[in-house]
Structures are given as structure tokens and as C-alpha cells.
Amino acid sequence: MKITNNKRKASNLQLDILRSIFSELSRRGVTYAMIHGRDIFNGNTSMSDVDIVFDESPRKTLSSILHEMQKKGTFRIVQCLHYDVSECYYYILSINDEDGISFLHLDCMYDPVGINSYFFPAPELLVNLKNDGDVPSPSIAAEFLYLVVKKSRKGKLDQATKSDIESLFASDRNACLALLEKYLDPETVAKIVAYIENGTMDKPGTLEGIHRLWRQQGPARKVSIRIRRLAHDVIRKIYRLIKPSGIFVVFLGPDGSGKTTIAEGVLAESRDGFRKTFHFHWRPELLPRPGGKHKPSDHDGAPEPALKSKYGLFMSLLRFSYYYVDFILGYWIRIYPRKAATSLVIGERYYYDILVHPERYGFSLPAWVYRVLIYFVPKPDMTILLANEAEVIAERKDELPVEEIRRQLDAYRGVLRLAGNGIEVRTEGGIDDVVQNVSQTVLNKTADKNRCCDS
Numbered sequence: 416m417k418i419t420n421n422k423r424k425a426s427n428l429q430l431d432i433l434r435s436i437f438s439e440l441s442r443r444g445v446t447y448a449m450i451h452g453r454d455i456f457n458g459n460t461s462m463s464d465v466d467i468v469f470d471e472s473p474r475k476t477l478s479s480i481l482h483e484m485q486k487k488g489t490f491r492i493v494q495c496l497h498y499d500v501s502e503c504y505y506y507i508l509s510i511n512d513e514d515g516i517s518f519l520h521l522d523c524m525y526d527p528v529g530i531n532s533y534f535f536p537a538p539e540l541l542v543n544l545k546n547d548g549d550v551p552s553p554s555i556a557a558e559f560l561y562l563v564v565k566k567s568r569k570g571k572l573d574q575a576t577k578s579d580i581e582s583l584f585a586s587d588r589n590a591c592l593a594l595l596e597k598y599l600d601p602e603t604v605a606k607i608v609a610y611i612e613n614g615t616m617d618k619p620g621t622l623e624g625i626h627r628l629w630r631q632q633g634p635a636r637k638v639s640i641r642i643r644r645l646a647h648d649v650i651r652k653i654y655r656l657i658k659p660s661g662i663f664v665v666f667l668g669p670d671g672s673g674k675t676t677i678a679e680g681v682l683a684e685s686r687d688g689f690r691k692t693f694h695f696h697w698r699p700e701l702l703p704r705p706g707g708k709h710k711p712s713d714h715d716g717a718p719e720p721a722l723k724s725k726y727g728l729f730m731s732l733l734r735f736s737y738y739y740v741d742f743i744l745g746y747w748i749r750i751y752p753r754k755a756a757t758s759l760v761i762g763e764r765y766y767y768d769i770l771v772h773p774e775r776y777g778f779s780l781p782a783w784v785y786r787v788l789i790y791f792v793p794k795p796d797m798t799i800l801l802a803n804e805a806e807v808i809a810e811r812k813d814e815l816p817v818e819e820i821r822r823q824l825d826a827y828r829g830v831l832r833l834a835g836n837g838i839e840v841r842t843e844g845g846i847d848d849v850v851q852n853v854s855q856t857v858l859n860k861t862a863d864k865n866r867c868c869d870s
Contacts, residue, residue, distance in 0.1 A: 446470040468540045472502040473523035491862040492503045500526045509858045530644040534635035556590035559583040568626035661754035664766040668801035671812030680850035690757040697764045699745025724779035746793040771826040783833040798837035
């Protein structure tokens with residue numbers, strides 16, 4: 416299980432939810448262990464990675480618990496990601512906390528074979544369990560080996576984890592040695608012991624060397640284990656492509672409606688509900704800017720507003736055709752793979768803006784052309800119109816006449832009806848309130864889209 420690592424201490428509500436989950440698991444007689452990070456319960460540590468291992472599939476044990484708790488309205492299950500092994504799941508809970516939106520990341524492992532990314536023998540973590548504050552935890556030796564294998568796989572070792580490894584080894588040296596010797600030859604065991612006792616595990620090359628030896632001598636040495644892991648990984652990626660867990664959201668509105676400010680706020684507020692984020696203006700920018708080199712930082716899709724196209728019919732047709740290809744190919748090459756990788760993708764304006772204000776982009780084609788061709792442009796999962804009184808918008812950014820802003824707002828409302836998946840959000844409140852409202856809406860849409868943990 417992972418609690419979002421934003422360097423803040425866990426809130427009371429987050430800890431209450433976590434305790435409730437553990438309490439219900441214990442009440443139902445589920446065998447599990449919280450591997451690391453139990454110090455969060457004493458309130459003295461910031462949010463950190465925490466993992467849970469099960470002796471059966473989390474889908475059979477944990478999912479039903481989360482589904483029942485979700486009905487109380489305290490949180491929504493935004494993601495239920497299937498990864499690494501056939502029965503390893505990564506749940507992301509969105510919580511309506513007193514300080515805004517917070518998250519719990521539940522990293523749940525059931526792997527009786529050892530085909531996880533660390534090639535760690537997970538059943539070892541459930542042998543000789545002990546209770547730390549009523550939460551089951553692995554034996555000292557099992558937690559020691561897990562941290563050594565995990566950190567050597569990642570190639571990074573912070574001072575706190577280094578101290579934990581050294582402390583665990585000193586606490587039960589004989590048991591730690593016995594577990595090392597179960598999987599590694601005497602020479603390798605002697606090397607690891609020397610690294611720990613000399614305090615040199617964090618020296619350059621040490622972790623990489625341990626990881627290489629673990630792959631050569633541990634469970635990964637078996638060809639059958641590697642083949643099974645590869646097969647599971649291929650199946651997982653195919654499923655993710657067929658049913659992407661990310662979401663693509665488009666913000667619409669006249670200049671001055673706050674699209675960029677609110678989009679950036681939503682990205683910051685919601686990012687822990689996704690693996691990654693991606694933000695673009697107007698088009699995906701797969702193709703380079705006409706007449707210039709493509710620069711990823713150039714958002715050339717947001718030129719200054721204009722009330723009349725500066726190009727004639729022929730040049731307008733060429734420009735439109737070029738950008739139209741970018742919208743279609745750019746979606747499948749730049750946006751869809753990010754959705755498959757559990758990203759929050761936010762676009763401003765998108766193709767829809769052409770229907771409202773084609774002159775902005777130098778287009779002077781008949782309006783029916785834009786409306787017919789929209790049916791071949793991939794739709795976002797959600798379209799949000801940021802609206803306010805035309806006079807208020809004009810005061811924020813005095814670039815268009817009030818009457819033109821009114822016309823655009825009406826046109827955007829027509830686009831929402833055409834998109835079929837849009838909502839209008841009023842921006843009369845403060846930016847923080849709007850960002851909070853929109854972020855919650857996006858997370859709820861993601862939860863509904865993924866239908867996590869439904870019975």
C-alpha cells in the first residue's frame with residue numbers, strides 16, 4: 416500500500432480510513448501484513464510508501480471492503496490498476512478531506528510464485544507475523560530481506576531506509592542470515608553482510624551489484640518464472656490499451672475565462688489520483704508548427720484572438736487540413752498512450768474551439784466543414800465550459816468586445832451539446848473553490864469511467 420508521498424503528515428481522516436480497512440480485514444480473518452511505513456500511525460513521520468501483502472487475491476478480500484466503505488461517501492475509488500502479477504492491484508482512493516482533496520494509494524500484492532518486479536518470494540512476508548499496534552507486520556528477517564531486494568532493484572537508498580536495514584539486521588542477525596542463505600550462495604551473503612556492517616550499502620555500484628546477484632541466484636534464475644512474468648506483463652499492457660485508466664479532459668471558454676489558471680490548478684490538485692499528467696493548448700502538437708521547428712514547449716495553438724481570418728480560402732484550406740491531421744494522429748500517438756498509462760490529460764480549447772472561433776486560427780472555410788469533420792476527431796472523456804457573465808470575463812482580459820464574448824459563450828454551449836459529455840462550470844467563486852469543484856468532478860468522472868470495485 417502506498418500513501419501519496421507529498422511530504423505532508425497523514426491527516427486524521429486518512430489514518431481513520433486506513434485503520435478501518437485494516438480492522439475489517441482482521442475481522443474477516445484475512446491473512447495480510449503491512450510491510451513497511453508503520454510509523455505514520457504515531458504522527459511523527461510524513462507520508463511515505465507503505466505496502467501490503469496478502470495470502471489471497473485482493474480482489475477477493477479488499478475490493479468488497481472498499482466497495483462497502485465507498486458507499487458512505489468518505490472517498491471514491493479512482494483507480495484499481497492491475498500490475499506486475501495476475502493478482503497484484505494498485506488502488507487509489509480520493510478523499511474529501513478538511514484541507515481539500517487527499518489520496519490513499521493501496522499497493523496490494525498477492526504473489527505466491529515470486530514473479531513481481533523484484534522477483535521477491537512474497538510468501539516469506541507472511542511467515543511468523545507479528546503485531547505492531549494491532550496491524551500485522553512481517554517478521555524482522557522477512558522485512559529485512561524485502562527492503563534489501565526492493566532497494567537494490569530501484570538502485571536508490573535514502574538514509575532512513577539504510578538505517579532501517581541496519582537496525583533490522585542487528586535486531587535478529589541469525590534469522591536474517593538464515594533467510595539470505597536460503598536464496599543466495601555463501602559468498603554473496605558474506606558480501607551483503609559486509610556492506611551492512613560497514614555501512615557501505617549506499618556506495619556507488621553496491622545496490623546494482625546486489626540486484627544482479629539476486630537475479631542470478633534468487634527466484635528469477637528460473638526460466639519459467641521469467642516467462643510467466645513476461646506473459647503477465649504483455650497481457651496487462653494489452654488490457655490497459657483496450658481499457659485505458661487515464662482520462663482526457665478539455666477546458667473551453669472565451670479568453671479571460673480562466674482556462675489555463677484552472678487547468679493548472681486541477682493538475683496540481685488531482686495529480687496524485689494518476690500516475691502522470693499532461694497539459695496542452697489547442698492541438699496535441701504531434702506535427703511541427705508550419706514554417707518553424709517543432710518545440711514541445713511552444714503552445715502555438717493559442718494565437719491572439721481575431722475577428723477576421725487573415726488567410727484566403729486556399730491557404731485556409733491548407734492550414735486547416737494540416738492541423739486536422741494533427742488532431743487525429745496526435746490523439747492516437749500523444750494522448751491515447753498517456754491515457755493507457757493512467758495519466759490525467761488536460762487540453763485547452765481542442766478542436767471544439769474551431770467551431771466557435773475559426774478566425775483565431777486563420778480559417779475561413781464554410782462552417783459546415785468544421786461541423787461535419789468533427790465526427791472523425793476523437794472525443795475527450797469530459798468537456799468543461801468555464802463560464803461567467805460576459806462583462807466579468809471582459810474585465811479579466813480586455814481583448815474581445817462584450818457582445819463577442821456573449822456570442823462565444825452561446826456557441827460553446829452548443830459545442831457541449833454536440834460533444835455529449837460536457838458540463839458548464841460557473842466561475843463566480845474564488846479560483847480555489849472552482850479548482851476544488853472541478854478537480855472533484857474530474858476525479859468522480861474517472862471513478863465512474865473505471866468502475867472500480869463494483870460488485
